[in-house]
Amino acid sequence: MTDPSNDPSRGPVLEVRDLVKNFTIKSSKGLRVVRRTVQAVSGVSLSIGTGETVGLVGESGSGKTTVGRCVLRLIEPTSGSVQFKGTELVGMPQRELRRLRSQMQIVFQDPYASLDPKMTVGAAIAEPLDIQKAPGNHHDRVVDLLELVGLAPDHAERFPHEFSGGQRQRVGIARALALNPALIVLDEPVSALDVSIQAGVVNLLEDLQDQLGLSYLFIAHDLSVVRHISDKVAVMYLGKLMEIGGADDLYTNAAHPYTQALLSAIPEPNPILERQRQRILLTGDVPSPIDPPSGCRFRTRCPIARDLCAEEEPELKDRGQGHPVACHFPGPLSVDQPTRLVDANDR
Amino acid sequence: MTTVPALSIRDLNVTFKTLLGQVQAVRGVSLDVAPGEVLGVVGESGSGKSVSFLAVMGLLPKSARITGSAVVAETELIGASNKTMRKARGAKIAMIFQDPLSALNPVQRVGHQIVEMIQAHQSVSKADAMSRAVELLDIVGIPQPKDRARQYAHEFSGGMRQRVMIAMAIANDPLMLIADEPTTALDVTVQAQILEVLERIRRDLGTAVVLITHDLGVVARIADRVQVMYAGRIVERSEVVALFEHPTHPYTQGLMQSLPGPTRERLHPIPGAPPNMLRPPSGCAFAARCPHSIPACSLEIPELRPIRGSESACIRAEELQEVLS
Structure with missing residues (x-):
């Protein structure tokens, strides 16, 4: 597959550099209010080319999810740069941003919560057209969009409660497509759907990408769906990218211990393989982002962590693996590696 | 047992x-x-x-x-x-x-x-x-x-x-x-x-x-064993390896085929949606979505019956053996 982001005449659709998002949380200690900072995103960089899908x-x-929202400036990044087709979005006045937003859309996870129950589906899809005062007949456009996502024109008159989860997600996609965007952030778009329905929505997203040349940022926790749909995959842990690479490369040659553990934790729908498989079982849970571990953030759960990992944070770079990885000691883990029994809560 | x-x-x-x-x-x-x-x-x-x-x-x-x-x-x-x-x-x-x-x-x-x-x-x-x-x-x-x-x-x-x-x-x-x-x-x-x-x-x-x-x-x-349910009924029950290797019900096969595999091959969703349980169909509840359904499927609700060590509620389970595996 040719990488469209290598085409110098076009450049990437989206270029994120050193994105940081801190949230301040207040908690009370007796009568005192303590403010603490949660680093939700700590220096994430990635780029998406035309017609490309990057899985996160x-x-x-x-x-x-915070990365996805920051990209659209639905929440304000603390620092860093987000360029859409070469235009910097961070710091752009709202008025200008609104114009650009028509080219960047989002589809949310929950098709039950993301549609107004009192609005017909047709009105919901036409809403972005009305807001942006798009030229042309909005009703005709709604009918076209419904057909594009595999629904019938007369569905426009119905209300969300008359639709199944899969159909609602198609409505959400139709609404995102209304203004001919170049980039769509898909935030867990199929996680709430049953598998038999999920497959249809994934196919639709792929068809639309082929027809319309869309770029996707596909955010999900289901690694098998991500592998299926993505050209490139970025793995995040506690606000940082651990590893990024071509989908097949990453799934077959994962170099970061976290990526390997994540892949080995997905149960495969094949009982014979599944029971023979040696797995890397991580201990404990993800530590709190309020007080992330020093050095490498994964070290408290890492089976091969050494002293260096606590002292120095590994940079995300290619260490001879063919793709960037943020680990001092990348490479395939052997399953009989002694696993340190560290519970995240003991830190 | x-x-x-x-x-x-x-x-x-x-x-x-x-x-x-x-x-x-x-x-x-x-x-x-x-x-x-x-x-x-x-x-x-x-x-x-x-x-x-x-x-x-x-x-x-x-x-x-x-x-x-x-x-x-x-x-x-x-x-x-x-x-x-x-x-x-x-x-x-x-x-x-x-x-x-x-x-x-x-x-x-x-x-x-x-x-x-x-x-x-x-x-x-x-x-x-x-x-x-x-x-x-x-x-x-x-x-x-x-x-x-x-x-x-x-x-x-x-x-x-x-x-x-x-x-x-x-x-x-x-x-x-x-x-x-x-x-x-x-x-x-x-x-x-x-x-x-x-x-x-x-x-x-x-x-x-x-x-x-x-x-x-x-x-x-x-x-160890798996039972697959659809529209309030058991449609298949098998030992786990048998279920994945040769399902005996088209719904089970449909579920497995809709999962993404390691390749980028197009996915196969099950068309349609489950029936309305206010008025469940008089025959097999999966018939309307089944690629193998025949008129006989809609006549009466099929019972779970033994086939090749498994149990299936598909009236065509025997003749579909090859297609389902």
Whole structure:
């Protein structure tokens, strides 16, 4: 597959550099209010080319959703740069940003919560057209969009409660497509759907990408769906990228211990292989982002962590693996490696 | 099976009264779970997989009409008095859920909650119950169990809370543990830990486990046998390897084919949607979505019957053998 981001005439659709997002949380200690900072995203860089899909995976609290929201400036990044087709979005006045937003859209996880129950599906899809005062007949456009996502024109008159989860997600996609965007952030778009329905929505997303040349930032925790749909995959842990690479490369030659553990934790739908498989079982849970571990953030759960890992943070760079990895000691783990029994809560 | 099953369900039916009419959530489910066996129960939302076992546990709202039989250790649970249910729940049959936080008491120390559970069924001193509670927390893999017993639920992570739930569930050494989507809300690395705990409990304590899940990977990992549910009925029941190698029902095959594989090959969704359970179809409920359906499929509801060591509710199971494998 040719990498469209190598085409110098076009450049990437999205270029994120050193993105940081801190949230301040207040907690009370007796009568005192203590303010603490949660680093949700700590220096993430990635780029997406035209027609390309970048998968962003990680467990809960990894900051993957925050990256998606910062890209669209639905939440304000603390620092860093987000360039859309060469235009810097961070610091751009709201008025200008609104114009650009028509080219960047988002589809949310929960198709039940993301549609207004009192609005017909047609009105929901036409809403972005009305807001942006798009030219042309909005009703005709709604009918076209419904057909594009595999729904019938008469569905426009119905309300969300008359639709199944899969159909609602198609409505969400139709609405995202209304203004002919170049980039869509897909935040867990199929996680709430049953597998038999999920497959249809994944196919639709792939078809739309082929027809319309869309770029996707596909955020998900389901690694098998991500592998299927993505050209490139970035793995996040506690606000940082651990490893990024071509989808097949990453899944077959994962170099970061976290990526390997993540891949080995997915149960495969094949009982014979699944029971023979040696797995890397991580101990404990993801530590709190309020007080992340020093050095490498994964070290408290890492089976091969050494002293250096606590002292020095590993940079995300190619260490001869063919793709960037943020680990001092990258490479395939052997399964009989002694696993240190460290619980995240003992830190 | 010559041994007495840990749980035996016969012709279980559950209907819910709603404003729109009777929703037929479970329609004639029968099954046996052998002691120490892990039975995977697979199905999509609305298939009746959770409702069946909530009915057995007596945990459905009053609007539910339940008929049939469910026997655990010679005790009939369907229609049993509150007193009988209280005695059976926890001691003979226990259940854990997807969301452990809402199942734990937020203002009571975790150890105390386990002590209550023990003292509800055994006459032991509080001190003895507490040392047993600590032992249980250790069994489910909670580090520093003594200190952790003195903490509250909010001080535990999602995975650790699920371990606490498992500790409470096995506190009185029940024959049967029902695990309803126990890992769905957890991250995959934590899911792997919890599945390991469930496996260990089955192995070391001989507890039979019913694992309700929508994840075929989880079933492949720990189930001995699998039953697939669709529209309130069991459509297939097989030994786990057989199920994945040669499914005997088109719905099972459809589920597996809709999973993404390692290649970028186009996915195969099951067309259409499950039927409306207010008016379930008169024949096979899957017929409308089935690529192999013939007019005979819609005539009467197909019963589960043996085929090649499995059980299938497809009237064409024999002739479709080649196509389904």
